Amino acid sequence: MRLPRPLVALLFVVLAADFARAQSNETLRTDWASLNRYRAANDSLGLPQRGERRVVFMGNSITDSWAPLFAEQFPGKPYVGRGISGQTTPQMLVRFRQDVVALKPAVVVILAGTNDIAGNTGPSTLEMIEDNLRSMTEIAKANGIRVVLSSVLPVFDYPWKRGLEPAPKIVALNKWIRAYADSAGAVYLDYHTPMADARQGLRAELTRDGVHPNADGYRVMAPLAEAAITRALSRR
DSSP states (O other): OOOOHHHHHHHHHHHHHHHHHHHHHHHHHHOTTOTTTTHHHHHHHOSOOTTOOOEEEEESHHHHHHGGGHHHHSTTOOEEEEEOTTOOHHHHHHHHHHHTGGGOOSEEEEEOOHHHHTTBTBOOOHHHHHHHHHHHHHHHHHTTOEEEEEOOOOOSOBTTBTTOOHHHHHHHHHHHHHHHHHHHTOEEEOOHHHHBOTTSSBOGGGBSSSSSBOHHHHHHHHHHHHHHHHHHHHOO
16 A cells, blocks of 8 residues: 555654654764764864964854854964854863863863753753863863853743743853853953843844854854953963
8 A cells, every 4th residue: 555645755754853863862872972073173183383372162052153154253363163062061071172172272262051051961050060161171271271261142041942041040150150260360251241132132133043143143252252362362
């Protein structure tokens, strides 16, 4: 018996979705921190040239989507993107040596924490996020890398997990990041203040989904990041 074409199409979609989920689950099981994502790129990149002041941007999808714009927004600068979509701070901590320390940058710009609040890898308290940010900072400093700690971007609600009320949690986390940066000799990079609306969400003209910046959003972020990097490089 031949199945109707609409049913065949529906079955194909279901099977494809099941396959994609299985592949994703297998990746999480065998490479939870996505160490394979940048392994080849890191090998190809090599060490900085003499006099090069490399900067590595460590983060999640916000950094991942930003990296293709670096050549336009930071022309001629040796800036390297090492963001992975969906990642939380414990995943970044696992790959921090491979994707940051081993590249011998002068500065690392860390933007992390929103996916922890969203619960992407399970429930997470603010204290857990803070511990991971502190650990990444300490590892960087121990290896002579200056640190820029970015505020988490404002979010009113996560489209993939509604009802978590992240806005006040992000504000509280950013308050801690600012204070910790001051105490640890890091530079605090405030994206939140210029990008937040009255609800402490991301301004509508700067985002495509309330979480991720659009092109205008990245144009706001770029000079802020550049100024923070300049401050970090000027410190002894």
